[in-house]
Amino acid sequence: MASAFSYDSFGFLLILVAFSSLINISSAGRQIAPKTSIEFIRTSCSSTTYPKLCYESLLTQASMIQTSPQLIAHVALNVTLSTAKSTSALMMKLAKSQGLKPTEVGAMQDCVEELEDTIDELRKSISEMGQLKGSNFGLMINDIQTWVSAALTDENTCADGFGGKNMNGSVKTAVRSKIVTIAHLTSNALALVNSYASFHG
Secondary structure (H helix, E strand, O other), rough: OHHHHHHHHHHHHHHHHHHHHOOOOOOOOOOOOOOHHHHHHHHOOOOOOEEEEHHHHHHHHHHOOOOHHHHHHHHHHHHHHHHHHHHHHHHHHHHHOOOOOOOHHHHHHHHHHHHHHHHHHHHHHHHHHHOOOOOHHHHHHHHHHHHHHHHHHHHHHHHHHOOOEEEEEHHHHHHHHHHHHHHHHHHHHHHHHHHHHHHHO
């Protein structure tokens, strides 16, 4: 029994390590971008709720973003989608780990469902962002704002599910922190979408 527990604990720790490294921003392979692009990202992110996270998550895409309000919003949505997909996949693995309480497994499964909704809403937003047109701009940007806001609500609901006292401390810390990070990325993306809408208007 002790050896089985040790194995399960090791597997559980490996997943937690994967969680911990998920959001880290690496400088490896970073493209050299013009200073104007970097300053544009810094300035744009200063209007978001989480400017440091915004800047760090978008800096590696500076060459693509250039100084475009539309592109920075588009890239921010893509970064958020990628993070949500990775977190959802890891949560599905974690939910199958041995030693979790039924309440923890239930919270994981509920959270995965919320993240599936988030992923769907972000995908629709990204698709719409790539098709914005003059005469329909107002309606389309409103759809994007609605979808991203809904994604943020889903993420907050997921995070709330890990706020109870009956949660294992390491599970609660590992999972909730990653969901909160996704929510912060989503909040930043929404702010950049709103800034683009104001700029265009």
